[in-house]
Amino acid sequence: MxxxxxxxxxxxxxxxxxxxxxxxxxxxxxxxxxxxxxxxxxxxxxxxxxxxxxxxxxxxxxxxxxxxxxxxxxxxxxxxxxxxxxxxxxxxxxxxxxxxxxxxxxxxxxxxxxxxxxxxxxxxxxxxxxxxxxxxxPGEWLLDLPLLSLTYEQWSKKQRTLFSTEPRKELAEAWLHQLNDLTAVATDDNAEKQIKVVAKAYRQYLADCKEQGLKLLQPGRLVLPGELAGTPSLDFFPWPLEQPVPDAWQSLLERKFEYYKEQVVKPFYQNxxxxxxxxxxxxxxxxxxxxxxxxxxxxxxxxxxxxxxxxxxxxxxxxxxxxxxxxxxxxxxxxxxxxxxxxxxxxxxxxxxxxxxxxxxxxxxxxxxxxxxxxxxxxxxxxxxxxxxxxxxxxxxxxxxxxxxxxxxxxxxxxxxxxxxxxxxxxxxxxxxxxxxxxxxxxxxxxxxxxxxxxxx
Ligand SMILES: Nc1nc2c(ncn2[C@@H]2O[C@H](COP(=O)(O)OP(=O)(O)OP(=O)(O)O)[C@@H](O)[C@H]2O)c(=O)[nH]1
Ligand SMILES: [Mg+2]
Known part of the structure; x- marks a missing residue:
């Protein structure tokens, strides 16, 4: 050329x-x-x-x-x-x-x-x-943004108001039943296993809410997990009762919530x-x-x-x-x-x-x-x-x-x-x-x- x-x-x-x-x-x-x-x-x-x-x-x-x-x-x-x-x-x-x-x-x-x-x-x-x-x-993932500015306790408090009204109140019954049964026998040794069981019931509750047409469901990945399906990162839930979280569960639930914020919510926004x-x-x-x-x-x-x-x-x-x-x-x-x-x-x-x-x-x-x-x-x-x-x-x-x-x-x-x-x-x-x-x-x-x-x- x-x-x-x-x-x-x-x-x-x-x-x-x-x-x-x-x-x-x-x-x-x-x-x-x-x-x-x-x-x-x-x-x-x-x-x-x-x-x-x-x-x-x-x-x-x-x-x-x-x-x-x-x-x-x-x-x-x-x-x-x-x-x-x-x-x-x-x-x-x-x-x-x-x-x-x-x-x-x-x-x-x-x-x-x-x-x-x-x-x-x-x-x-x-x-x-x-x-x-x-x-x-999924738009559901954007519903997680507000979590970033909340502690586990603050988030739980916000969710509690939601659980107290219908149709959520009735849909949450099975999950709350399971949670009450297990908190009665919570120990440090069985904490992880029990939290996993209650988290599964919580995810089922979210799925039932979705089935009923409810939209405001948190955390979003517990509803639509994407590549996180089946991983322990989704084994947590908001604390739904007025009485405090059992000592054996508290630290693990808080850590899971922080992990979710840092490793799931933030990376979605950043990446x-x-x-x-x-x-x-x-x-x-x-x-x-x-x-x-x-x-x-x-x-x-x-x-x-x-x-x-x-x-x-x-x-x-x-x-x-x-x-x-x-x-x-x-x-x-x-x-x-x-x-x-x-x-x-x-x-x-x-x-x-x-x-x-x-x-x-x-x-x-x-x-x-x-x-x-x-x-x-x-x-x-x-x-x-x-x-x-x-x-x-x-x-x-x-x-x-x-x-x-x-x-x-x-x-x-x-x-x-x-x-x-x-x-x-x-x-x-x-x-x-x-x-x-x-x-x-x-x-x-x-x-x-x-x-x-x-x-x-
Ligand atoms: N009449 C009509 N129906 C539509 C149209 N787009 C979507 N639908 C209906 O809405 C349903 C959901 O549409 P999708 O495109 O799968 O919606 P999506 O937001 O991708 O749904 P997910 O993947 O489940 O989050 C479809 O199965 C159709 O029944 C449209 O342009 N016209
Ligand atoms: Mg689609």
């Missing part, structure tokens, strides 16, 4: 590197919020963007500047890869199925090539690259959370409405707890640990295909109302945020009949094609009377073939434009 050519090529490489960008886009939400389906939908839309006619608000595609997008090997070998292929296999199988529930963190890397909009790069270069790492992690740039918080508002008033309130409480992880003013706990990098948060109501399009704005209104208090209280406004209602994978067809009635068509759980009238979505936080009448939504099943790729979605183009669009200019 001639010297001039070599020089040009090196300069070009340098400029390329200078303009290459990288985003870590984290997706979280409580169990069943729709993380796996949404990430699958996002990957579908990006990988098939240039074949899609359904991304009008994704500017880079709409302005025909997107050259292409492909999956890339992730350099992070400690974290399992997000199983996109398996999710597609299920969604397009016969019969179609939703992806399996996931229990741990996973990650996938994408590379987008595009033409820049204008400016220096537009003149010198014809293409740039954006690398996007999408990380799927993962610290590196995130953009955060999606997915919320299944429709299931909470279906669950009724107490579950809806519980969702609100849990969301407010989760938001504490984004409150990193100068004196916050997180700021003292490291400097968080998240510069934008999107609250996303999922499963919007279960209601008619004219009600989508009501879903966004509800998530606004649900998170308002937490946002104000935490000076959350310091980080820009936005609100969306989307379907990662849209399974219904909206139709307006001749008489003007709105209906949804889709495949129900028995595999039949059904037509349902527009389900009622409240236009504001429901009142006592609203709760009495209750809410019910269809649960459509996927019904696709591979030829349907990119799978239909609702508003993922707007979401994508908001979370990565600014890096694709």
């Amino acid at each position: 001639s010297r001039i050519k070599q020089f040009k090529s090196q300069t070009r490489d340098l400029i390329h590197r200078g303009f290459d960008r990288h985003i870590k886009l984290a997706v979280t939400g409580l169990s069943g919020a729709g993380k796996t389906a949404l990430i699958t939908g996002v990957l579908e839309q990006l990988l098939y963007a240039n074949e899609s006619q359904n991304l009008p608000y994704f500017n880079v595609r709409q302005h025909q500047r997107l050259i292409g997008c492909r999956l890339h090997t992730s350099p992070n070998w400690d974290t399992p890869r997000f199983d996109y292929e398996k999710a597609i296999e299920r969604l397009t199988g016969t019969p179609g199925q939703w992806p399996e529930s996931t229990r741990d963190v996973s990650e996938i890397r994408l590379e987008l090539k595009y033409h820049p909009e204008r400016g220096l790069a537009g003149k010198v270069l014809d293409e740039r690259r954006l690398t996007v790492d999408i990380i799927d992690y 993962y959370f610290r590196h995130f740039n953009r955060q999606l918080i997915l919320v299944d508002v429709l299931s909470a409405l279906e669950g009724g008033e107490s579950y809806f309130d519980e969702l609100k409480l849990a969301l407010n707890e989760i938001m504490q992880s984004f409150n990193y003013g100068q004196n916050s706990l997180l700021r003292r640990l490291f400097s968080p990098q998240i510069d934008k948060v999107s609250f996303v109501v999922t499963k919007a295909d279960s209601v008619v399009p004219s009600d989508h704005a009501k879903l966004t209104g509800l998530i606004n109302a649900l998170t308002l208090e937490g946002r104000q209280q935490l000076q959350f406004e310091r980080i820009p945020f936005d609100l969306f209602s989307v379907a990662g994978v849209a399974t219904s067809q909206w139709k307006q009949l001749k008489n003007g009635t709105n209906v949804l068509e889709g495949i129900d759980q028995s595999g039949e094609l059904v037509r349902v009238g527009a389900p009622h979505v409240p236009g504001r936080l429901p009142t006592r009377e609203d709760w009495q009448q209750g809410y019910v939504y269809p649960h459509f099943q996927p019904n696709f073939t591979l030829a349907d790729s990119p799978l239909p979605h609702i508003r993922l183009d707007k979401l994508l434009n908001s979370v990565i669009g600014d890096k694709l200019r």
Whole structure:
């Protein structure tokens, strides 16, 4: 290669590197919020963007500047890869199925090539690259943040207030029974063994709470252990009684609690959370409405707890640990295909109302945020009949094609009377073939434009 050519090529490489960008886009939400389906939908839309006619608000595609997008090997070998292929296999199988529930963190890397909009790069270069790492992690893990500022005793006291109200009170009976039996015969020699037994009963109690739709469950890893399943690090519980912890148990319970804070909670924030740039918080508002008033309130409480992880003013706990990098948060109501399009704005209104208090209280406004209602994978067809009635068509759980009238979505936080009448939504099943790729979605183009669009200019 001639010297001039070599020089040009090196300069070009340098400029390329200078303009290459990288985003870590984290997706979280409580169990069943729709993380796996949404990430699958996002990957579908990006990988098939240039074949899609359904991304009008994704500017880079709409302005025909997107050259292409492909999956890339992730350099992070400690974290399992997000199983996109398996999710597609299920969604397009016969019969179609939703992806399996996931229990741990996973990650996938994408590379987008595009033409820049204008400016220096537009003149010198014809293409740039954006690398996007999408990380799927359980929202339950964020519920552990408040533990970091509490001692075992303080944490136990907080939990005690929770145990004293229904439905937790009744659900905790078996666990408390076991605890009472064993404390009566606690000795230094059997402490570890007995704590293990009571901890197992406590984990069962948390699992029962989860089954009942309760959200505010601590510690998060006792509910969703990920790689810690079966390890002694999860053998502890909050002290639920007014009488003091037996001497034989006290030191071990305190040490386990400290270990959990230091070796489980902190490393999650230090190894993962610290590196995130953009955060999606997915919320299944429709299931909470279906669950009724107490579950809806519980969702609100849990969301407010989760938001504490984004409150990193100068004196916050997180700021003292490291400097968080998240510069934008999107609250996303999922499963919007279960209601008619004219009600989508009501879903966004509800998530606004649900998170308002937490946002104000935490000076959350310091980080820009936005609100969306989307379907990662849209399974219904909206139709307006001749008489003007709105209906949804889709495949129900028995595999039949059904037509349902527009389900009622409240236009504001429901009142006592609203709760009495209750809410019910269809649960459509996927019904696709591979030829349907990119799978239909609702508003993922707007979401994508908001979370990565600014890096694709
Ligand atoms: N109609 C509709 N249902 C959805 C959509 N996304 C998720 N669901 C439903 O919600 C369930 C949970 O979705 P997932 O994507 O597995 O949720 P998740 O947050 O990954 O759940 P975990 O892995 O268990 O934490 C699915 O099995 C579907 O029944 C959607 O876009 N539309
Ligand atoms: Mg999942």
